[in-house]
Amino acid sequence: MNTALDFSEIDGGMLAEVGGKAANLGELTRAGLPVPPGWVLTTDAYGLAATGLDLTPDDTLAERARRHLLEARVPEDVHETIVKRYAALGPDVAVAVRSSATAEDLPFASFAGQQDTYLNVVGAEAVIEAVRRCWASLWTDRAVAYREANGIDHAAVRLAVVVQVMVDARVAGVMFTANPVTGRRRETVIDASPGLGEAVVSGAVNPDRFVAYDGEILERRAGDKRVAVRPLPGGGTERVETAHDGFCLTDAEVLRLAELGRRVEDHYGAPQDTEWAVDAGGALWLTQARPITTLYPLPEPARPGLRVYLSLNVVQGVMGPLTPMGLAAFRLLGGGAAGIAGHGPADPLDGPAFMSVSGQRIWLDLTTAVRSRPGRAILPRVLTLGEARGVTLVRRLFDDPRLELARSSRRPFLRGLARFARRVHLPSRAFLALTAPERALGYTRLVGEVLDRRLRVPATATPAQRLDHAERLLAGTFPSIVSVMPIVIIGYGLFALAGRLSGLSLAEMQDVLRGLPHNPTTEMDLKLWELATRVEPEPFAELTVAELVRRYEAGELPPVAQRGVAAFLAEYGHRGVAEIDLGVPRWSEEPAHILGALANYLRMDAGSDLAPAALFAKGEAQAREAAARVVAAARAKGRWRAPVTRFALRRTRTYAGLRELPKFYLVRALSGVRHSLLAVGEHLTGLGVLDAPGDVFFLDLREARAALAGGDLRELVARRKAEYERESRRRHVPRMLLSDGTEPEALASPAAEGALTGTPASAGTVTGRARVVLDPVGAHLEPGEILVCPSTDPGWTPLFLTAGGLVMEMGGAMSHGAVVAREYGIPAVVGVPDATHRITTGQEIELDGAAGTVTPSVPDQARTTSA
Secondary structure, X not given: OOEEEEHHHOOHHHOOOOOHHHHHHHHHHHOOOOOOOEEEEEOOOOOHHHHOOOOOOOHHHHHHHXXXXXXXXXXXXXXHHHHHHHHHHOOOOOEEEEEEEOOOOEOXXXXXXXXXXEEEEOOHHHHHHHHHHHHHHXXXXXXXXXXXXOOOOHHHOOEEEEEEEOOOEEEEEEEEEEOOOOOOEEEEEEEEEEOOOHHHHOOOOOOEEEEEEOOEEEEEEOOOOOEEEEEOOOOOEEEEEOOOOOOOOOHHHHHHHHHHHHHHHHHHOOOEEEEEEEEOOOOEEEEEEEEOOOOOOOOOOOOOOOOEEEEHHHHOOOOOOOOHHHHHHHHHHHHHHHHHOOOOOOXXXXXXXXXXXXXXXXXXXXXXXXXXXXXXXXXXXHHHHHOHHHHHHHHHHOOOHHHOOOOOOHHHHHHHHHHHHHHOOHHHHHHHHHHOHHHHHHHHHHHHHHHHHHHOOOOOOOHHHHHHHHHHHHHHHHHHHHHHHHHHHHHHHHHHHHHHHHOOOOOOOHHHHOOOXXXXXXXXXXXXXXXXXXXXXXXXXXXXXXXXXXXXHOOOOOHHHHHHHHHHHHHHOOOOOOOOOOOOOOOOOOOHHHHHHHHHHOOOOOOOOOOHHHHHHHHHHHHHHHHHHHHHHHHHOOOOHHHHHHHHHHHHHHHHHHHHHHHHHHHHHHHHHHHHHHHHHHHHHHHOOOOOHHHHHHOOHHHHHHHOOOOOOHHHHHHHHHHHHHHHOOOOOOOEEEOXXXXXXXXXXXXXXXXXXXXXXXXXXXXXXXXXXXXXXXXOOOOOOEEEXXXXXXHHHHHHHHOOEXXXXXXXXXXXXXXXXXXXXXXXXXXXXXXXXXXXOOOEEXXXXXXXXXXXXXXXXXOOOOO
């Protein structure tokens, strides 16, 4: 089918054939918004499929497709349609010819600039040639690469062409109906420059910038506007040097544009990225509208007013989404947590009021704490332990007049805190930790033993009974494992006391925390290292990880390795990367990561000073020396201070390593529930409800229970898997978010050019080659290389044993990565913004873990990634 349509004729039935620009312009025309006259040419997939070439996406074929399209004759009926429609516009009317692919303006990818646009095209034959070039631009290298990166099927993409009457623009530009930098919704950002908007869109000019909100202009910033794109009389455009003093838009025009943007956003129900022009007569024209795809979706507020959200995913180092069953598990866990403070939900499956889901990630509502005096005292201290970059952000929020102290917040907050303290027996367990360390440690082991007993499910349990057990276990797990925290708090509290008594800063005392005992993650990594010292290296050096997995599962590894790996997985197989999501496989199910880490360890010399066991022992020795220095500093301030400081540091050493224990137990519980739910998935697969047992994790608990009655949920699961994959490709997840869309971190002043600073996490200085790792699975780290990563969870820690240093984008001085780095004695800096973008693999860098700085040996060149 070859058809020419007016914008107003495009309806929902045509959306599969025309692209984003065309469909959007058609909707805007029907809505009565000011769109220049034009039409859309739709063709029968006049792209790669029409050439008869293979649809395999590779660069050579893409180049061949472009060449074929540029050389091929435009079909006669298409040629005739273009000539007739162009003639109907009038003699030699200047038009814009714009590509509009069906893959454009998707919720997760805008395809901005990926296909070509031709401006000020004059004459029917020139329009035909521009149409041909638009079709060919579907197969430019950048468009093919963009589709590859976003997982879009090349064969499914179709391209239409928009032919639009040119606006004689006095001034033009771009308008976002939400601030694309801070994320604030309804805050209109306008970039404007004299002439055609191409100067602004292409980045050729430093435009004027205006920011407006609620009928008021908040910001005006004049650009130099030294270049303008102007139409040429016979067609085409030119760039001319200009000298334009002052602003190119009046305040009235700015507010008119902002109002027009609001109408467009209201029409689509989502923030929009638009292009616009103002003609010589002062009329406003919309030339394009597409969704802003880089904004993070907002959590649904449970209460009115401005809300403050913290990303649990970012805090836990899991930047990707959680499966629907993983989210359901956290709702139950959160309900158990809220119940301790007396605020449990009416239905535990709904989760607590302070927990929201957005972008398939968990968000915690901190508003009550931010708006209460006790919360303002406690919240920064809590964040210091695991999310230091959040401390500065919440302190800044304390000054926001919209988050002023609530009159009635103090008493309810304190009442909930008191209930929490009573339920976890804070006073008695704190006293136990102070007076009887062996009994305190025995209690932490008892919690694990009780959990193991609760995890057992009879083999004869029905699917419904397994779901009952999963709900009970998840709802009761948090109150059980959090009872360990009073003992941990005593450890860190006494560490702070030692700092006060000695007059030393916590950074100066960091070495006291090296080589801590009783840390389950450290113990796990050292056991894997110990196994490596007993395994013969030859098979591991020769084989790929895939072959190692095959041999292990077939029982064909050498006996020591086969038994050793099996024993390790029996104890730690419940762990894995992104382990807080019970929907992802554990090491026991997919042992590739552990076998790869074991092969990596075997490259090290067991007798080297860099061997993990030697490093850990060295850390213990350094901790003893550091403790002696702290005690000496305390003695210098008063003799009585020395014995108190010595006592405090002994208890710190005993309990601080337990910080990882609650999560260790939590992941064990999630793994047990996962195992049971897989049995439910097998049952549902047998009923024909699902295609595979693992598909049960793309249901929630209510849906899994309802599915026991039968039905077919395969289409629902397929849709959710696709949504999960799309969310997995999201490039940016805020650590903190306001309910108006603002990302508080985006309001901070940018660091100086080339400066990489973060939070000191583990003292020491190291110079070495950087290794940027975004996913630990299959990653290889040469001994001494500096690991640069977004964040870590325990699935990453086997890499630490060969790392010379650690740089993380996320986390605080007490975050998981920082704790393990200190224990292994490697320098570390955490909370370094955009570290994985600003540092490149192989680059020589110097890391100072005490100062919190990372210095590239070559001046850093900032790099940006376009969505």
